[in-house]
Amino acid sequence: MHQNEQRTLAVIGTGVIGNGWITRFLANGYDVVAFDPAVGAEARTHQNVERAWISMEEIGLAEGAARNRIxxxxxxxxxxxxxxxxxENVPEREDLKKKVLEEIDLHANPEAIIGSSTSGIKPSTLQENLTHPERLIVAHPFNPVNILPLVELVGGQGTEQTTIDRAVEFYESIQMKPLVVQREIEGHVADRLMEALWREALHLVNDGIATTEEVDAAIVYGAGLRWAQMGPFLTFHLAGGEKGMRHMLEQFGPALKLPWTKLEAPELTDELKExxxxxxxxxxxxxSVSKMEDRRDEFLVKLIDLVEDYWPESRSLAKSGQ
Incomplete structure (x- = not known):
């Protein structure tokens, strides 16, 4: 593949996630070619990129970065x-994703990396009807994609290691933190953790124990502040005092058997929905939602800088993940 071709990226599906990718790609100096059959998709993309560009300028634009390179x-x-x-970022329907990926596989450059943004489907499932399954991986980001650095990379049964290695290199080059998931599983890693917390939050609201605002406050002013720097394991490591996790497991491990949590989600009744x-x-x-999004983005840019200042050792996830 020629050098100029390596500066061209394709985005298939330009919803919230697709537009986030487009913004990140443009901010890192790439040319982007996009496809979305929805009426008004192009206009919405330009509006989204324009709005998000303030955050990208705050983060720092690559040489040659321009909003019009799409x-x-x-x-x-x-x-x-x-x-x-x-x-690829089409809606989370297995039949649709497989159909779109088959067409991508038919026309893509032989050396291209094909990344699916799927949040839950295993890559081996998506590879089933592909002629070249070796170049397909899951590359699952988090909203807002143009700001949050985590991307989960998951290979399927047909994926070649060289594809994963090249993907790590590429996503790191656009200021992301690739987390290579060792074994494929539905929902990958981060979404499984978030879903567990979401299920528990729904039970607390459903049972009248806390309001949605109180549940949010419990995370924002407690666990969330700690997790931004350390995550659950190192947070509990500190909870064990000088002996760390060893003491923590000895002291609090038995509590894991207590029925504090509910693994299954509550029934989503009309009453609970309301x-x-x-x-x-x-x-x-x-x-408005748009105003909240603007405040969220401004906050995340500042928070990411803070995390990097206080936890520089976390700058590369890929080395420990492979």
Whole structure:
């Protein structure tokens, strides 16, 4: 693949996640070719990139980065034929993803990396009907993609190690932190952890123990502040005092057998839905979703800088993940 082709990336599907990828790619100096059959997709993308560009300027733009280095095309073939990396972001329906990936596989450059943003489907499932399954991986990001650095890389049964190695190198080059998941599993790693907390939060609201605002406050002013720097394991390591995790497990390990948590989600009744919806709307007050997103993005940019200052050892996840 020629050097100029390595500066071209393709994005298939330009919803929230696809537009996040486009913004990140453009901010890192790439040309982007996009495809989305939805009416108005191109206009929405330009609006999203324009709005997110303030955060990208705060983070720091690569040499040559420009908002206008994006081209929308009418077919998947046009989008992928010259791309070095192809990011698929169509809705989370297995049949649709497999159909789109088959078309991408048919027309993609033989050396291209094909990354699916799927949040839950295993890569081996997505590879089933591909002619070249060796170049497909899951590359699952987190919203807002243009700011949050984590990307979970998961290979399937047909994925070659060289594809994973090249993917690590590419995603690190666009200021991301690739986490190579050793064994594929539905939901990968981060979403499984978030879903567990989400299920428990729904039980607390459903049982009248806490409101949505109180649950959020419990995370924001407690665990969330610690997790931004350390995560659950090192947080509990410190809970053990000078002897660390060893003492923590000896002292608090037996509590894991107590019925504190509920592993299954509560039934999503109309009553529970209304509790959650009304709670969130009350908590948000008069602030629009777009305004909340702007505040979130500004906060995340500052928080990421702080995390890097206080935890520089975490700068590369890939070395320990492979």
């Amino acid at each position: 081209t929308f095309v009418r077919t998947i073939e046009e989008a992928v034929k010259d791309a070095y990396v192809i990011q 509790k959650v919806v009304e709670g969130c709307e009350s908590h948000a007050g008069d602030m």
